[in-house]
Amino acid sequence: MRTAVCERLGVEFPLFAFSHCRDVVAAVTNAGGFGVLGAVAYSPEQLDTELTWLDEQVGGRPYGVDVLVPGKVDDAALGGGHLMDAVPERHRDFVTHLMAKYRVSGAAQPMPVTADSFGRRVTASGATGLVDVALKHPIGLIASALGPPPPEMVAKAREAGVPVAALVGTVEHARRQVAAGADLIVAQGTEAGGHTGEISTMVLVPQVVDAVAPVPVLAAGGIASGRQMAAAMALGAQGVWCGSVWLTTEEAETAPAVKRKLLAASSLDTVRSRSRTGKPARQLKSAWTQEWDAAQESPGPLGMPLQMLLAEGAMARIGAAAEKGEPGALELANYFVGQVVGQLGQVKPARQVVYEMIAEFGEAVERLARLSE
Amino acid sequence: MRTAVCERLGVEFPLFAFSHCRDVVAAVTNAGGFGVLGAVAYSPEQLDTELTWLDEQVGGRPYGVDVLVPGKVDDAALGGGHLMDAVPERHRDFVTHLMAKYRVSGAAQPMPVTADSFGRRVTASGATGLVDVALKHPIGLIASALGPPPPEMVAKAREAGVPVAALVGTVEHARRQVAAGADLIVAQGTEAGGHTGEISTMVLVPQVVDAVAPVPVLAAGGIASGRQMAAAMALGAQGVWCGSVWLTTEEAETAPAVKRKLLAASSLDTVRSRSRTGKPARQLKSAWTQEWDAAQESPGPLGMPLQMLLAEGAMARIGAAAEKGEPGALELANYFVGQVVGQLGQVKPARQVVYEMIAEFGEAVERLARLSE
Known part of the structure; x- marks a missing residue:
């Protein structure tokens, strides 16, 4: 062309x-x-x-x-310490609450060792x-x-x-x-x-x-x-x-459980939400987006990159549990995708x-x- | 073609x-x-x-x-009485509050005489x-x-x-x-x-x-x-x-004040809101949509056709005041329009x-x- x-x-x-x-x-x-x-x-x-x-x-x-x-x-505003130290207690608590509510197996996740450098990138x-x-x-x-x-x-x-x-x-x-x-x-x-x-x-x-x-x-x-x-x-x-x-x-290296959700989704099944990165990002609607965006006890998403760190840590655990077929984890699991998902x-x-x-x-x-x- | x-x-x-x-x-x-x-x-x-x-x-x-x-x-659910009788007091009160807050001139509007047959159509x-x-x-x-x-x-x-x-x-x-x-x-x-x-x-x-x-x-x-x-x-x-x-x-018979707002608007200036008809409808963002959708004291929009009756009555008064150049009425005035308004x-x-x-x-x-x- x-x-x-x-x-x-x-x-x-x-x-x-x-x-x-x-x-x-x-x-x-x-x-x-x-x-x-x-x-x-x-x-x-x-x-x-x-x-x-x-x-x-x-x-x-x-x-x-x-x-x-x-x-x-603003790099400077993030301070010189570990980024995860800047995540408020009630946001960590809300993640803990979600893991319990949806019976997600696995340890209360330590933040991934790479989280800090990941956030800074x-x-x-x-x-x-x-x-x-x-x-x-x-x-x-x-x-x-x-x-x-x-x-x-x-x-x-x-x-x-x-x-x-x-x-x-x-x-x-x-x-x-x-x-x-x-x-x-x-x-x-x-x-x-x-x-x-x-x-x-x-x-x-x-x-x-x-x-x-x-x-x-x-x-x-x-x-x-x-x-x-x-x-x-x-x-x-x-x-x-x-x-x-x-x-x-x-x-694509899309996790198999998420791939199945994508294949089954219609174009109505996405939402623009701040719950995964801190900025509005379109993704599959899931219990994760609904809880963060609409639950009464939600503290509301943090900004970028803190919400991204928090979400990525949680999603690693959720993803592993979803691959084992755990129903609660499958409800929470999602990924960034556009409305074309229905095609x-x-x-x-x-x-x-x-x-x-x-x-x-x-x-x-x-x-x-x-x-x- | x-x-x-x-x-x-x-x-x-x-x-x-x-x-x-x-x-x-x-x-x-x-x-x-x-x-x-x-x-x-x-x-x-x-x-x-x-x-x-x-x-x-x-x-x-x-x-x-x-x-x-x-x-x-459901026609039947609307009952045999006047439709306006079905509008709750606190929704009427919220409209009265908006008229006062934005200093919109004109009488506390009686519902238009045609409101009932309009709603039923x-x-x-x-x-x-x-x-x-x-x-x-x-x-x-x-x-x-x-x-x-x-x-x-x-x-x-x-x-x-x-x-x-x-x-x-x-x-x-x-x-x-x-x-x-x-x-x-x-x-x-x-x-x-x-x-x-x-x-x-x-x-x-x-x-x-x-x-x-x-x-x-x-x-x-x-x-x-x-x-x-x-x-x-x-x-x-x-x-x-x-x-x-x-x-x-x-x-177009678009009211001149609204036409000017449309000509000046960008594609970011619309919102999908239930505040004019009771169903999600894209329209120009204005104080009307913001107050109904986000103000703490908002009772939230009613369903169709009741919200439509309430809004049309209010908009008639707002429109008349906007044409006189009243700043508050100009803030409230809006109309249904798509994102192409920016063009x-x-x-x-x-x-x-x-x-x-x-x-x-x-x-x-x-x-x-x-x-x-």
Whole structure:
């Protein structure tokens, strides 16, 4: 396909696959799309290992790395101590209460040993450590999932000749990202999984395209088929950025119990909740989101990254119990996913998802062209 | 254009314009689209007058009528007395409190004399009275905006050879509507103005198209430009149903103060709230929605139609005060509108909106076709 984005990034088909799983990233890239590895779960050392593996798999085809930089998290305010010390007692108590109420087996979880460094990686300075590692590899794109890319990150990417992409949920954020040096904007609608704003893809994309032209825009949110990709391109996007659709692929490391919940869910079964990260993120509705967001005894979610630390610790225990088939844990278990979850009913190889999207995209474009004949 | 909907309904360009204003309906129909008059505000006698005027204006071109049939409103449960008697004291008191707090001039409003019959028209039996009137005119479509069309309505429309359209926000509702006899489904995303569900247009439309095929589907929600129309058609819709975009046209009877608020609003300035009708309806965020939805002293909205009666009575007074420029009334004033409100920055003739959408639609389709060359 011929869009400026295809030419700039050397990709055949402007389908960007965001995944935390290197196998998905490799499969999509090798099928003609553009895989982007979500790096937030990795330490710099782990990221280096993953990217070395990817370099071997993709044989020079383009792929990217995504880091999470929440603009408003102030490193200094987190203090010099352990981050977990900043989590109030009643928030820990509420987690203890949930574990008891839902009869989740396993020890009252000690915070994961990596929690502290994990929490710090979602700060501006933490993300920069990942960026340094990423830029040592032949990556084709570096993306910033929240907040404007820090000046240092932009400068380093520029020096390495790697374009910087930034995810946005409003026109104002798009303008701010371009001013901060973003080369590519991902306009993400509220229907997307993970951190999202309130404006739908259909409304947001044309406004962002017009606001930042000639900077190219990818569309995200609500896109898991060729028809949806064609719709996004009709809105003026130069490509699409998909996340949810990979969660039910063969390659995805999604926990089996969660994968079954995803396959069974309808598009009504997601909610935008602060209960997993501290910022509004779309995810599967579950007892976890309901308790945090609506229970009378809920203390309400903390901010980022503290809520993320608390939730990740709890979710590790919940996930293990869910895999044993414990009913309470299965009620609590969830994962970040967009409203397209209602379209995902079957496990497929990631490569097949790419090929089906390419084929359906072509059909949709031809059908549209015939309408005007 | 050639879609099954165009042929069945005899329309050149499958752009459906929902409006409470007959001038908009006439202008769109005469420009090659398909105007649909929202009938809920009219008594059967008034509707007859409006449709007679329309018949004269459109010279045989196709137009339609929309009635509001909330499936779950039980006529019998409303009792035989005046509907306003069923509004609890503390809800009336809250309105009185708001009027005082925002210093809205005018008398403590007596409920409008028409409130009772107005409330009853949004019941199944009430809607049927409007349908009888509508079917005496050469209308090309009758639409049911909430809930499945009552069997009597479908039978009468069938007999008159008039297709029935039904608005839905979920796949399940679409199936139910088709089972109830709907000939055309309007799949409406959460970004739409007025009564909406939670699923975005991008996600909802392809699912509904697949679920009800071969019944044709129009897309609604987030559509106010030719690019958005092309996107909707790429998703599989055979046409689009637009409401918000007409509110700022020259022909619209939108109150001037509200029109100014709409022109100034961004796509972040809407909210899905039960505060105007008793059911979740997207509208401009205002002090009215904030007070009902978030103030500690709010009793919470009533159901439909009682909240609608209460709100319409209050809004009549607020609107009059807002037109006088009273600051408190301007804070409270709002109207039903979708997220596309952020795209509406200029008053235009409705005809011009249609022509611009046709032109931009063609450009978007050509641009898409060139991508694959």
